[in-house]
Amino acid sequence: MRWARWIDHLPLWIVLGATVSTGLYEPGELVVMALPLLVALAVEGLRWDVGRHHRWLEIGALLFFLGDLALGRGLYAVAIHTLFLLAGVRLVLPREATQRRQLLLIGFLLFLTTAIGTTDITFLAWTLAWACGATLSLLQLTWEPSASLRRGSRSHPPYALVPAWVGAALLFGTVFFLLLPRLSLGLRAGLLPGASRSFGKAGLGDRLDLAGGGPIEPNPEVAVRIAPPQGIDPTGDPGWAQGLGLLRGITLEATQGQRWEPGATPSYAFAPAWNTSSRRAEFLFYPSPQGLLALPSGLVRLEPADPLIARGPGASYRWRYQRARSVPVTVTWNAALPELREPWLSPRRAELLTRLEPAHEAARRASLRLAPGIQPTPQLAQTLESALRRFRYTLDNPSGQAPNPLEDFLERTQAGHCEYFASAMALMLRARGVPARVVNGYRLGPWIPEGGYFRVSQNEAHSWVEHWHEGRWWTSDPTPHGPVASVGGSQGLRAYERWLDALRYRWDRHVVRFSDDDQQLGLTWIQGRLQGWEWHWKAPSKTWSWTLGLAAFAWLLWRNRARWHRRPEGPGRIRALRPLLACTHRTVAVEPGDTARSWLLRLGALRPERLGELRLLADAVDAEAYGPGAAAATTLAKAEAAAWRGWNPVEPSSS
Incomplete structure (x- = not known):
């Protein structure tokens, strides 16, 4: 068997590929994992005999373990590094069936501990690859001892059949998945943060702080997918997406230096549902550390609303418990009433919403410079918004390390991300006596035609301004790049990226969230198709009946000819x-x-x-x-x- 000696390497390289795909490990760690496998490949290719040096190799592995442990990397990371090293040592030494089983066990442990961090569909692909590699190794292990019982020249194991075997196992698993009863795990608080927002990456937060920030890294992690009802195509009816341009997450009213925090914002009642203006869609929310739900203005109804969802500070909606996987919510909103109504402000709220601190004097100066004179509130807001839109948008955060980031943004760099623009405009409005606040949420993401939904990622996290006038909160977005995504476009996503995202969505919808109702509907559909099918072959003609009977009889005679x-x-x-x-x-x-x-x-x-x-x-x-x-x-x-x-x-x- 020409390639038999290389099969032992295959499962471990699959594990390494799955580990790289997780994106959880630093490049230095990946080098430590890959180096033993590369050395083993070189030894295998050059056919070096290092068996007589096995003691030195074992001592070296022990010293590596102790040194890695002394660096304080943590027991988990040390265990992963040591397992990769032991696998490489085992590969360079002579190996029999027992050692090959050890390699397979090491690969299995590494696969479970490293590849589990990938997304569902990626984990499935690596699982299938691992199943093929492990099957090849097991086939080789079982084939060689039994080769002495086979007549003729030594034959090779049927490696070509391995993908068919794995595919058949996957098919059987799919059938059982469709037929077996669903398990109801219920709702419970979890410790897993799910898709967390890393520091320095784009994402929705429940606070805003301009100080101490460095460059913002893009974060393509999906936050929510918005699927219209069947039969509705927003590309043909762009008006359907009215109200989805800005998805509210949390309202920030209290300021403390360069920080914005939630205040005593009242909970707004659901808007009335007008028959001609109400919209309905499924919002598929993905895990987040804060558990915030980004929802459209003019909210009419949430299904389910209780006991899953609770109202939090800043007029926000949150999960009652930390979610470890995606959860669908059916959202109904009134597109004709996007603004929130608050007929009057108490003196305490009015004082809070117009408060300025000494650190905000730059906002007062900029307000008078950009919009001089006395102007009505709508005209003042429009003037300040237009002036700020002439600034430059960047994620480099050039003012983040300044002693006063707001002053540096307004008077020196005139460049920053959406939090700077929203903070500056809200404070400039407050400097003119207009109640204003900042809202954190998302802009509408691109439309994915392959999946039939809007994809909102953490890159669409956004901050904008609301100012109070005549009993209503009005929205202003001073950030230059604009608030609304194009319904008919995909905003630079390549075709394969859209197909991959649609595949992940369907995997989550039809596999991860496969429910009792889905099972009953699917089985009912299959039953209806089978019962409604005109099976003409159920009553074949006499000629066909005799032909089939004689053929079956001839086959039985030939089968039992001996x-x-x-x-x-x-x-x-x-x-x-x-x-x-x-x-x-x-x-x-x-x-x-x-x-x-x-x-x-x-x-x-x-x-x-x-x-x-x-x-x-x-x-x-x-x-x-x-x-x-x-x-x-x-x-x-x-x-x-x-x-x-x-x-x-x-x-x-x-x-």
Whole structure:
């Protein structure tokens, strides 16, 4: 088997690929994991014999473990690094069946501990790859010991059938997944934060702080997918997406230096549902550390609303418990009433919403510079918004390390991300006596036509301004890049990225969230299709009936043809000798009165190079005929295989 020695390497390289795909490990750690496997490949390719140095290799592995532990990386990381090192050491040393099973076990442990961090569909792909690699290794392990029982030349294991076997196992698993009852795990608080927002990455937060920030890294992690009802295509009816341009997460009203925090914002009642203006869609929310739900303005109804969802500070909606997987919520909103109503402000709220601190003097100066004179509130807001839109948007955060980031943004850099623009405009409005606040949420993401939904990622996290005027909160977005995504476009997503995202959505919808209702609907559909199918072959014509019956009868006769033949005499009575008899019947025919032993010895006289194997076969035939059955039958099978293997059917020479 030419490639047999390389199969032991395959599962471990699959594990390494799955580990890289998680994105959880630093490049230095990946080098530590890959280096032992690369060295093992070099040793295997050059056929170096390092077995005599096994003691030094074991001492080196022990020293590596102690040194890695002394660096304080943590027991989990040290265990992963050590397992990769032990796998490499095991690969460079001579290995038998026991050592190969050890390699397979190490690979299995590494796969469970490293690849589990991938997304569902990616984990499925790596699981299938691991299943193929492990099946190849197990097939090789079981094939070699039993090769001595097979007649003929040594054959190779059927490696080409492994993908078919894995596919069949996946098919059986899919069938059982569809048929078995669903398990209801209920709702409970979890410790897993799910898709957490890492520091320095784009994402929705329940606070806003301009100080101490560095560059913001893009974060393509999905926050929510918005799927319209069946039959609705927003590309053909762009008005359907009205109200989805800005998805509210949390309202920030209290300021403390460069920080914005939630205040005593009242909970707003659901808007009335107008028949001509109400919209309905499924919002598929993904896990987040804060558990915030980003929802459209003019909210009418949430399903389910209780006990899953609770109202939190800042007029926010949150999960009551931390979610570890995606959860769908059916949202109904009134697109004709996007603004929130608050007929009057109490003196305490009015003071809170117009408060400025000494650190905000730059906002007062900028407000008077950008919008001089006395202006009505709507015109003032429009003027400030237009002025800020002439600034430059960047994620580099050039003012983040300044002593006063707001002042640096307004008077020096005039460049920043949405939090700077929203904070600056809200404070400039407050400086003119207009109640204002900041809202954190999301902009509407791109439309994915392959999946039929809007994809809102953490990159769409956004901050904007609301100012109070005549009993209503009005929205302003001073950030230059604009608030609303194009319904008909995909905002630079490549075709394969859209297909992959749609595949993940369908996996989550039809596999991860497969419920009792889905099962019943699917089985009902299958039953209806089967019952409504006109199966004309149920009542075939007489000609076809007779033809099929005769064909089945002929097949049964051919299948049992050996039962109708006259049982041969002599060596032919022994089933194990029949292949050898068929191969040598022209050169050494069975003569009347021949026994198995006499015929085998006569055959050995003509083929002296096989005399030893044929004598052992004759002894095994006698032992099987007169000795205990089980052990004798195994001995006979091995002897017959040894005599048969490499048999040259060419007639021997007369010499």
